[in-house]
Amino acid sequence: MKTLKTIMASAVAMSLALGGSAMAEGAKIGMITTLSGGGAGLGVDVRDGFMLAIEQAGRDDVEVVIEDDAQKPELAVQIADKMIQSEKVDILTGIIWSNLAMAVVPSAVAQGKIYVSPNAGPSALAGKGCNANYFNVAWQNDNLHEAMGAYANVAEYTNTFILAPNYPAGQDALNGFKREYRGQLAGEVFTKLGATDYAAEIAQIRDSGADSVFFFLPGGMGIAFMKQYAASGVDLPVMGPAFSFDQGILGAVGDAALGVRNSSQWSKDIDNETNNAFVASFQEKYDRLPSLYASQGFDAANLILSALDKADVKDTEAFSAALKEADFKSTRGDFKFGNNNHPIQDIYVREVVKEGDVLTNKILGLALTDHQDAYAVDCPLQ
Template sequence: MISKNAKRTVKALGAATALALSLGQVAVADGHAGKLKVGMLTTLTGGGAGLGVDIRDGFLLAIEQSGNAGIEVVVEDDQRKPDIAVQVADKMIQSEKVDILTGIVFSNLALAVAPSATAQGKFYISPNAGPAQLAGRGCHENYFNVAWQNDGPHEAAGATANKMGIKKAFIWAPNYPAGQDALTGFKRTFEGEVAQEVFTKLGQTDYAAEIAQMRASDADGIFFFAPGGMGISFLKQYADSGVDLPLVGPAFSFDQTILPAVGAAAEGVLNTAQWAPDLDNDASRAFVESFKEAYGRIPSIYAQQGFDTGLLIASAATKADVKDADAFRAALREADFTSTRGDFKFGNNQHPIQDFWVRKVIQLDDGTFINTAVEVALEDRQDVYATECALDW
């Protein structure tokens, strides 16, 4: 039976793999008819779905709180696949006629979608991904980033590693644009020596081989960037490996979306971000309260970035009509909203100039793990690519 069908079997296996690689898509649409239409394109299924869900929820909360019935939001899933993201983005632009696209978590997807959206005269406002390519020479007048340029949190982690007294660092990240930005960012501020540099597969779940290399290296500290499920897998395996070098990293590797699944393995670790849930300002406190009330969980930085993105769009919508692109762009550039992270303004490349905080993972009395703000790691930090950007306003 096998021999007769061998050829067909191979064919079917090919189809099987193709299907498995392109898992289906889920669409949620809500909102009302209005004059400003936002396409929220983010990762809602598969690995990394938690991040997209947080961005979406934070964003929708901000739009809802703005009370502006004229803003309509269409939500779609990109499945963390560049080809799907491009397809859905084109559909949103051409048949849904959105004015603004936002939502993408992963830099490789943002690189596939943002340039084509801005080329079609739409705004792309990034709530997360900030690849170097879009911040420097490739900057665009219709591309804004509300989160950070990718290097930012890693530069702050480099500064933190210096403070921790790390002299020889083992550094690793997944091999994709944000991973490369991570290592570049870390090395820019880290004053010690790099013992070894490793790139892993994006979405890799087993880190035994890398942990063995850490054990064999003569490093005295480890820097790593591993968003979502990758961070969970690594932290659990690292905690059980008997290697006990100090860890440091950007917030993505220790965020609220992964802390419950990691548990005690992350306790006490220092990590860096533009925000922490207990940051001492009114906007942040109000956001954390209302997010907890609406969704029953502690917001992550992704939720915070989604929320700030919503605030920015809502603030610009009260000042200008999105159909008048120049006026709307000017309104966005003003960034006239109270950011949950405190001071916030855009640099000439339309990326934030902001403080980065050192945060520490602690366990609260009720058993939940949370990041608490410790001190400012880098003050009023602007990305280094801004000088390469030709925009002038």
């Protein structure tokens, strides 16, 4: 059985050959992520992307401790306590879900730890609740939905039917879409969280006279919806954020996803040196295509490594200042932080296509340029 507890990064010889910066003091990073249960695919991708970057850096003074939160907030809190009190980590990262992030992040940063989020970006941590020690490398939760709203305008949809599960991230998703979208709504429906049957909602879509559909249904919900939608004979164009069309899930949706437009801050065909190298090395090491979660894990690790070159991790203030410079080569190309330590970045519209037998995404164009989230204005940080 593989031991998760301690993974020392790379060999000593490597780092001696490359030589470290004078500032490098090393660091202990605690990763809390979802590695069991139905949502494990996301955590596995973040972990693999993150560890790939650590390995490529070839530093023997960076130690990563990984533990599974089983997607339970109580367990995540317990692991965070353990990592802070017992393992004495300097930096925490890894959480996938907003509700787990809300359980862990506020108290971790209150204890003076640095938290770098590779995924969840709840609005509560982006506005008034922002913190100098909390960084999000992925996105604020609303971003991808806003991008889809902007795209709906460009595509000249005027009567969109929107649906999402009835929980905070779902409500944020629909609000994010409406923030940019200027047409009318043919209908707005909240479904039960975890629902697997969407026949009733699809019937409503058919009856509503809509010209397009926007949905946010993460995980298995999106797979179920797309399959059932394809079988229903309703052929309105479908839009959604990348979560339902990322590389880990596309295989399970199958051809039902072909042609769907989705928004993402990353895609494997963004053409820059870092990204090309990332896609190739990820594929070589893990024998599958990377997803956006993997790219986020990879970027999170590189961000941390870049700051380690500039400041001592024990000096929290200097270290968070170094993080904020975001002086690393992102797979997304340009990357910078806004005042609230959330990204200001381009968001793309992609289309699901088939390359040989493999379903994947192709960039169609930019939906939003240098986009910053709507909550940054409420954040007192500079």
